[in-house]
Amino acid sequence: MNLTLIGFGGLATALALVLTLFAAAQAVAAGRGGSPARLVAARNAMLAIAALLSLAFGILIHAFTTSDFSVAYVAQNSNLALPMLYKITATWGAHEGSLLLWAWYLAVLSAVAVGLHWRDHPLSMPWIIATLALVQAGFLALIVFLSNPFAALAPQPLDGRDLNPLLQDPGLAFHPPVLYLGYVGFAVPFAFAVAAMIRSHVGLEWVSAVRRWVLFAWTALTSGIIFGGYWAYYELGWGGYWAWDPVENASLMPWLTGTALMHSMMAQERRHMFRLWNLFLVVSTFLLTLLGTFLVRSGVLTSVHAFAVDPARGAYILGFLGLAILAGYGLLIWRAEAIESEARIEAPLSREAGLLANNVILLMAAVIVVAGTLFPLAVEVVSEEKLSVGAPYFNRVMVPLMLVVVMLLAMGPSVPWRGMPSRRFLRQFRLPALGGLGAAALAAGLGTRDALTLAAIAVVGFAALATLADIGRSVAARRKVAGCGWARAVMIAFGQGRRRMGGLVVHLGIVLIAAGMIGSGLFQEARTVHLMPGASTQVHRYTLTLRGIDDTTGANWQGRRARISVSEGGQVVAMMRPENRFYETRGMATTETAIRSEPGGDLYIFVGGEQDGGIVAQIYWNPLVGWVWLGWMVVLTGAGLSLAERVTRPRPAAATTAGREVPAE
Amino acid sequence: MTDLIQSVDRARRFWKFTLITGIAALLVLLGLGLTRDPSRVPSALVGREMPAFDLPLLDGEGRLVSAEAAGRPLVLNFWASWCVTCRQEHPELVRLGLAARGSGAFAIAGINYRDTAEHALRFLDREGHFPYLSGLDPSGRLGIDFGVYGMPETFFVDASGMVRGRHAGPLTPEVLAEMLPRIGVTP
């Protein structure tokens, strides 16, 4: 029974591949003046692909939950003793399954996009479908020919080789699924942009159609990156969450250009500016997601997160990337002549100028991340020398850039389009600026001497106050107009100005994240100590005492757990239990950190090993690190608010549709 | 930025040119990158004097001292019982050790790296003993002096004590044919 089911999974994937080619051919024919029936056929093929891949993905999950080791991929990444949660998440725990997850997302998002925009964009639809179908074909061919998760294994082993212990964590349930949703989400705006370029209709149509898609993809990508950081934070045990590893950088590249895109699209919507630039950004963001895929899956770069290496896959993805670049940038260059901008920047103190600065800096940051990640490879290819571009470089270069971005983020929303008098500008930001400087002075008074740290504190203080003031002004204006109380004014402001208030809330979240990063990155306290049972050590305001070390076991591992009491002023406030585990099947050891969070920071214990009957522990006090996760929740709230904005969509005269609005909710 | 590209023709051409060359360079770079093994690291030791060592022997009394090899070319092999590819190169090392003993033209020695004597001896009992001495580097300290990053690694030192070559990975006749002449030994 299982065997036929698995066979059907492989068949469904292969059939989906055939259908992508069919859909693309039909859509192109329809776009070139063929019968509308062809377009309907293409649409139906896209819906069928979504159904087939849902089935295939479901079958693969089923193979994992039933431990069907006749499937090679299951045998390599699962085990009878694996807890059920990890059996399910192991489905996307390695290369083949994660690609299938990717393709499934793309199929579902494509189907949703086709369904949502079918009536509003009839003339672009053929090209949108063709683009999405061809991108899907690229991924499905990789799956079917080079990375088939349904490949059989004979003879069937009695037990599987287990999931990589580092991945046996709830983090695997959240981080890749959300991150991939972000990556894949940018394919839809890309398809709209391609359609716009082919039709030479590069006006507002595509921009207003994809605004929500970009926001949705950006939110998912941001969440995925933050989840990854949080996972690394508690799993890897060095007290940090971002290491400037090539794979981390690969996810940051489209995030930077996607952030730039989200802002520059506003300039096109409001002022018909940056039209070519927006096309460039949307194409680049999509291509950077492909570049990231290549870097992670080809084995070109070394990374802790990289998938197993296979040069054939690398060559294939490179060819795919090359074709996508040729198509995307080729269209852009071909159409560049035809695109005229209609408006100009009128004043340096205007929203437009601020957005230009935002875009310039975010693009600089993206170039630095791409260049820094690939530079060691370039040097090696040219000179046979090997060097590293790691955290010390990126921190040095990126922190000042990001401070400028935070500065712009604080000012941008309250600078009007077309310009404002400089006197008003100065008046508006005087108090936040004083507040920021005050915060920096306070930090200096408390003993901080590093200039960059002080600058960071000033900028973040300024940004927080300016953004709050902005929100306050909006509420106050509503109150004045409506003549109501504050509570009611807040309701009105957030209810009616969802897009603007959502944006401000996102900004506030980013400021919180920045504050958390400054606190934990620059004010971390660390201790490395050898503790015997009964011995204590002091970290921050806590006394930590090793009470004992016990044996502990889990479903598929054995371990040692230290019991450490945390006391403050002679009172025990908590017990912390960092662990070391050994996973038999893979012969791998992992560590489980113990973390105690409070609003002011995290107490974080990592046990490196046992020595002379005691433990060697690294203990960190990470100030404000919780603000990073808190800031993420604020970002999510703001993005949700902005996505919930009522749509005012230009409708065809005879429109009868009640617009369904939010993609993939 | 759009404005810039549009009306200034020269600027437009400049951006197009930059984009196209940048992308082409990127693709070529990634293509070349596919042909290399990213985990390979060139040795910083080649062309420098061999670090001195004085280690206890794996088997029996006495010490393995670098000075004793002075005046003769030396092949120095880092190995460990926990290293899988070490098993693969084992017959080649035994053959090379017998050749060194037979001709006397060069010296050969092993360094047992981050291992225990017990495990190492059990490994040799199973795979066959080397016809030469091995020193013990249980902490891997000497490995750091040699810039060792993986197992196995083999260093080729000429008669004047200069490191002339380093091979990471299992030894093969092809590797020896390339490396031995560098230290004045005919393979």
Add this chain to the structure above:
Amino acid sequence: MSRAARLALLAALLATPLPAPAQVVSEAPEEARVRELARTLRCPVCQSESILESRAGTAQEMMVLLREMVAAGQGDTEIAEFFRTRYGDFVMLAPPREGAGRIIWALPLILVLLGAGVFAAGLRRRGPARTPADTVTGKPLDAARLREMEP
């Protein structure tokens, strides 16, 4: 452990008087500097991790060595040079400021100049808009205001 069990344990702990700690261990005074240096050294056997983060044996041994060198009073450049002569530039997580490394260090400066140029050009070319609705409200550019815009 369930929340209830944890609370019960905590209560039991609070009820029993704490035995005086046998010994209060504080960190060796040079450890902060060791950490700073360790963050800049790449673990040679791992994939892009510093020796501080890495759990690999070689990285641990390099930490031991680093501690000895710091305790012996060696300077930062001396220590960096020690590892560089053994593992090459590869072991330094920050690229060298010489040779090929100069390119990557120069890149941010080049980008800042290029970005400033693009930004200035974008502003300088402001002028009458083509859509009739657009009117010129901008004042002539003056350097002081430009500086306000560029933080």
